[in-house]
Amino acid sequence: MTTHEPLPAVVTVDWLKDRVPDVKLLDTSWYLPPMGRDARQEFAAARIPGAQFWDIDGVCDPSTDLPHMLPSEAAFAAAADALGISNEDAVVVYDGMGVFAAPRAWWTWRVLGHSRVAVLEGGLPAWKAAGLALDEAAASSDTLTAATAAARAASSSSGNTKYKA
Numbered sequence: 001m002t003t004h005e006p007l008p009a010v011v012t013v014d015w016l017k018d019r020v021p022d023v024k025l026l027d028t029s030w031y032l033p034p035m036g037r038d039a040r041q042e043f044a045a046a047r048i049p050g051a052q053f054w055d056i057d058g059v060c061d062p063s064t065d066l067p068h069m070l071p072s073e074a075a076f077a078a079a080a081d082a083l084g085i086s087n088e089d090a091v092v093v094y095d096g097m098g099v100f101a102a103p104r105a106w107w108t109w110r111v112l113g114h115s116r117v118a119v120l121e122g123g124l125p126a127w128k129a130a131g132l133a134l135d136e137a138a139a140s141s142d143t144l145t146a147a148t149a150a151a152r153a154a155s156s157s158s159g160n161t162k163y164k165a
Helices: 013-017 039-045 073-082 102-111 123-129 141-155
Strands: 024-027 091-094 117-120
Touching (some): 091 123
Parallel strands (some): 024 091
16 A cells, blocks of 8 residues: 555455555454453454554543543654554554444544544454454563553653654
8 A cells, every 4th residue: 555545534344354464453442341341352362463452541641530531642653653653654443342442543543643544344343254364373461562651651751753643
């Protein structure tokens, strides 16, 4: 995918399956407590190949008790850097419910200046329903916490990032 190819707000599994190597995939799963699901455990067990984990309550404003408030530009940029995402990259977000938390992540990326971001229609359930491969290799704790750790570090310092929000 060229750096100038427009990206629709919503993409289908058919659109994504041939572009997986050319986009940055983010599992943005988040669940309400009564659902009894753990987004990190689910990501560690199975994900779309190449996906990284984006914790909307980890990459947020830590100065408030309100859930998943927008992070500062510095925290967002540090999290993007930690995942190897540049301003030019096409980013596709998805979640384990289909379309539950991914739109919030899409909105966060858009608000903070990343125009090339899309939501995967149907999320991980649609990917599975299409019979496409999953990465079921164990995910390291670093993989699960990279974006959050970078965002938290940036919130307490004035670090320099490659990504420009």
